[in-house]
Amino acid sequence: MAHPEPRPVTVHAAQRLAGRIRVPGDKSISHRSLMLSALAVGESRVEGLLEGEDVLATAAAMRAMGATIERGGDAIWRINGVGVGGLLQPQAALDMGNSGTSTRLLMGLVASHPITATFTGDASLSGRPMKRVIDPLSAMGADITASPGGRLPLMVRGLCPAVPIEYELPVTSAQVKSAVLLAGLNTPGITRVIEPVATRDHSERMLAGFGATITVEPGARGRIISITGEAELKPQTIVVPGDPSSAAFWMVAATIVPGSDVVIENVGLNSTRAGLVTALRLMGADIEELDPRTVGGEPVADLRVRHAALSGIEVPHDLAPSMIDEYPALFVAAAFAQGRTVARGADELRVKESDRIAVMKAALEANGVVTIEHEDGLSIDGTGGDPIPGGATVASSLDHRIAMGMVVAGLHAANPIAIDDASPVATSFPTFFDLLADLGGSVTWG
Template sequence: MSHPLPRPLTVLPRGPLRGTIALPGDKSISHRALMFSGLAVGESRITGLLEGEDVLATAAAMCAMGADIRRGDDGVWQVAGVGVGGLLQPETALDMGNSGTSTRLLMGLIASHPITATFTGDASLSKRPMGRVIEPLGRMGADFTASPGGRLPLTMRGLCPAVPIEYTLPVASAQVKSAVLLAGLNTPGITRVIEPVPTRDHSERMLAGFGAEVSVEQTDDGRIISIRGEAELAPQEITVPGDPSSAAFWMVAASVVPGSDVTITNVGMNATRAGLVTALRMMGADIDSLDEREVGGEPVADLRVRHAPLSAIEVPPELAPSMIDEYPVLFVAASLAEGRTVARGAEELRVKESDRIAAMATALGACGVSVEEFEDGLAITGTGGDPIRGGARVASKLDHRIAMSMAVAGLASDRGVTVDDVSPVATSYPAFFDTLDAICS
């Protein structure tokens, strides 16, 4: 999947954001819906699937291994699965584009199947380390030939039957946890993952919904997630809630642009994903949760967000796993707050689509924001509600969240912000800029 030509864009300050926003489907849940449906026996239907490039890479990979995946004219996706243990040998390399989630979770699936697969990706994904997944999957019997540093291109050979393990996560990572659990699906016996710090739990919820035998136990050492292997998954009707990571940009934009009043519908409010809402409310953001309900086993609400003055906080490090993807736009909120915000405990940001700590420090600094960089986060002295200076051309680093975060910064600037390449936004939120035009005066 080749990266498109760079698409620079200047985002200028505009009037307030007003109106109702319908989000794309949750990216994490969309990936899992396709994978688990592809392992079920029978046909599943998925409504609200995110149709961004990352999720489409997952769909293509599952098709290459035997699943039949089709999009209906009504936007509903039908997936005829091959059954656990039924993945086929792909004929060509699996091109993951920019999707780290696709790569790591599919590595878990393949680890306990008797097939060999080569993973490739774009320049950004090829810089991301895969060692944290290689290590536990290697213990289960999979064999890997990776590029230097445990990076893509990477070839792996699964083992069937694989060896069940008990694995304690050395870092909080839902992707690593999920990879091990997915390898355990086709492994005899019980595979266990111990997470000292809770991470997003979409895999556990959805696997149980498909009929896998999954248990979660809370202990003094953390959460112990166990899965019994050689499972048989039953097809499901899945409704994907709106992506809270996509909602984050509108929550911050409405909070910092005077006069704004937006309602974001159908936002996934899973407690393992809602850290940004907590942090923004600590800063004084005006965020109301409306019509709280459950959709497809996930808590959902509509969020009404109105402009409010923000105050600096020390972001509790324990929030990091539940808002790890939202830190870049939180840094934008901090730039407009009163006082010095300190956000630490987020060293995971160094190994995302880009080094998000360094990328945001550089971008915000170029826009006149006072930033101090730490290994595990940033300290930002805000303007107290005045616009940031802006007027800079900043690098997105092939990272969709950097691009969208700096677009929000442009809305709250004096001179606007030029992002050197906004094309990566298509990986997770293809309609982002159309939505921005629709709700800005």
């Protein structure tokens, strides 16, 4: 997938942000709803699907392997699946664009089917490590040929029947866990994943909802997730809650811009994803949960966020797995806190769409923020609520969360902040700039 033409944008300081907004559907749940619906027999319906480029790459891949996937005029997606074991040989390479989730999870699906699939992606995705998935899938019998360094493009030749394994995660990664569980769906016997540190549990919840036999229990080495293979999945109706990773940017924006009062509707608050809410509250943020409820088996609430003075903290390391995608937003919040914030325990940031530690350090420092780089995070000296100097142009490094994070920083900067390319935002949040305008923010394109 060719990267689109760069879209430079300049962000101007906001006087106040106010209003009600609704963020797109959760990206993690959207990916999984398409994949599991495509493996069920019959028609599943998905409401609130994130229609960003990453999720559309998953939809295209599942179509290429035999599923019928259509979006109705009512914005409900209808998926007629092929059944576990029924994936068809794709006739062309599967272009994953910028989506690491699509790539790693689909590698797991292919690994236990008698098909061969080639995975390609854009420059950013092609630089991300896949060995963490290649190792366990190879142990199950898949034959995987990757580019140097275990990277894309790569080819997966599935084995059917594959070999069930017990695999202890060497890295804290929901994607690796999910890839092994998805491979286990079409593998005779019981496949087990041992998770020393709990990660987001959307795969476990959704697999159970579709009728797979899956258990989660504590063990001496961590959570033990066991799935019984050769499953028969039943079609489901899924309502996707709002993505907490997308809501993160508005939580920080409303907190740092004086006078702001924003309600973010329908935000997923799964405990394995809500670490940023906890961290911001520890810093003094005013975040109120309205109308808490359960949607599609996931805890959800509307979040009212008002401007508040923040204090620097040492972010608890054990929050990292539940907010790993939200660190760029947290770094921005820290830039406006009183004193120093130390945010560590997040080695995984080095291998996201960009090296988010190095890239955020460079972006913040270019705009007058004092930072100290650690191998696993940043220490940031905040302004005590005053605007940051701003005035610089920063590189998004083809990373949607870097671009959105620095847009938020620009909303309370003394001088406009320019981002060299905001086009990656469309991978996860196509309506981001529309919502910014709705709340009273202002940008200039070009």
